[in-house]
Amino acid sequence: MxxxxxxxxxxxxxxxxxxxxxxxxxxxxxxxxxxxxxxxxxxxxxxxxxxxxxxxxxxxxxxxxxxxxxxxxxxxxxxxxxxxxxxxxxxxxxxxxxxxxxxxxxxxxxxxxxxxxxxxxxxxxxxxxxxxxxxxxxxxxxxxxxxxxxxxxxxxxxxxxxxxxxxxxxxxxxxxxxxxxxxxxxxxxxxKEDLSLNISYSYNNFVRGKYVGKDNTTMPFGFEIEQMKKAIYIWDQGNLFRIYSEKGKLKKEHFLYMHLQNRPMKMNFSLLYVDRFEVIPDEFIPCRENTITNDNIDGLCICKSWLVQKLFCQRLIRRIKSFFV
CATH class of the missing domain: 3.90.550 (Spore Coat Polysaccharide Biosynthesis Protein SpsA; Chain A)
Incomplete structure (x- = not known):
């Protein structure tokens, strides 16, 4: 077989x-x-x-x-x-x-x-x-x-x-x-449905870009960029999901896979020996809470990433260097 x-x-x-x-x-x-x-x-x-x-x-x-x-x-x-x-x-x-x-x-x-x-x-x-x-x-x-x-x-x-x-x-x-x-x-x-958690490269926070097709949106290339969510992203014994707050209620959404689009990410090798970890905008980290609640989700959603600013500086430096070549 x-x-x-x-x-x-x-x-x-x-x-x-x-x-x-x-x-x-x-x-x-x-x-x-x-x-x-x-x-x-x-x-x-x-x-x-x-x-x-x-x-x-x-x-x-x-x-x-x-x-x-x-x-x-x-x-x-x-x-x-x-x-x-x-x-x-x-x-x-x-x-x-x-x-x-x-x-x-x-x-x-x-x-x-x-x-x-x-x-x-x-x-x-x-x-x-x-x-x-x-x-x-x-x-x-x-x-x-x-x-x-x-x-x-x-x-x-x-x-x-x-x-x-x-x-x-x-x-x-x-x-x-x-x-x-x-x-x-x-x-x-x-x-044709997009089951991925495809992370946009245009934001410091995690923001999902979902392919819906050019016939279903006026957005460029057929992608819709979701509204930023107050969310925690977790990998747990093979399951990939996010928990987010919407109108005071917690919701859980599973995904086939997460695509980070070459986003620079830090990682501690100790995560290879645990069953659960979190994915935050610039790092993989151990899970900070066993249970996500309305009381702790705000404190867990703080974003320390400076991705967009770093990318802008890199483009600016390349442009300046090009004038001297």
Whole structure:
């Protein structure tokens, strides 16, 4: 019997400092698998359901180029973002024992995947989700080659592979030729709802940006930015949720995973040995209270992050330096 789902992650260079917490959240999902292709020699404790495959970026380039009969402009690892929808084809030799495959980012913390991604639910779709930080595909010969489909008289994948710059082929963004449009054009069954806790990079606090589609909002790129919530974000024995106050009542909301968008985060390694931890806007910390109440939630929601100001200063410094180059 084939296994349910395997996520493919090629990552070259130094993995994020909180990668061990990512692995911890993977380990809490034993019915799912991950394969990490990397040249990072860090001494990480990979759980049984996460396979590390030692690979250099040059070896990855060679593998990718062997799959196509035309020039592939894969000069830097970041360009791999555009190739995510092609992983089922590129890495097919590693995926034979799985019914579904997917890609996900490592600047994430997994929630309880089995809560949503049951075998019965997955079998309804050929593709799930519309964003690059997690997408899932049915693992079949034909489905893994849908990215080659001609859309509006255009073979987008050839343009993507021949161009060094990022073209957002892997997700719904500022383009009309991404993989999601191609799957819809072929009549494939696509699950489009956003189940992620996708943290916006434009605020010091945690603010969720939710993809709802360009047809359902006037906001740019089809994303709605929620009103800032007075919330506590918790990972508890594989479950990822937030507790927030609304009109004097506490509410609890679960998520498939949390995407931190490369937000700088501090982490104490002692968290690898506890069952619960909090995620605050610039750090992973031990849970401060066993129970969240209306009496203590205000004191727990204090934000000490200066992310937006730091980003502004970095942009300003780069701009000033550019005048002297």
């Amino acid at each position: 084939k296994k349910r789902l395997c996520f493919v992650i090629p990552y070259f260079g130094k993995l994020p400092n909180y990668f061990p917490l990512f692995l911890k959240s993977c380990e809490a999902n034993p019915k799912f698998n991950w394969i990490v292709f990397t040249d990072d020699d860090g001494n990480y404790d990979y759980p049984d359901n996460v396979l590390k495959v030692k690979m250099t970026f040059k070896e990855c380039q060679t593998l990718v180029k062997s799959k196509f009969e035309f020039h592939v402009a894969l000069e830097k690892p970041y360009k791999l973002c555009d190739l995510k929808p092609m992983y089922g084809y590129i890495f097919e030799e590693y995926l034979k024992e799985f019914n579904f495959w997917g890609h996900c980012d490592v600047d994430t913390i997994m929630g309880n995947l089995d809560k949503w991604l049951s075998e019965e639910f997955l079998e309804r779709y050929d593709k799930l989700f519309c964003l690059g930080h997690m997408t899932i595909y049915r693992n079949s010969f034909a489905n893994n080659r849908v990215f080659m489909h001609r859309l509006k008289d255009k073979l987008s994948y050839k343009d993507v592979l021949s161009n060094e710059r990022i073209m957002w082929f892997d997700e719904e963004w500022n383009n009309d030729y991404n993989i999601n449009r191609i799957f819809l054009d072929t009549g494939k069954k696509v699950f």
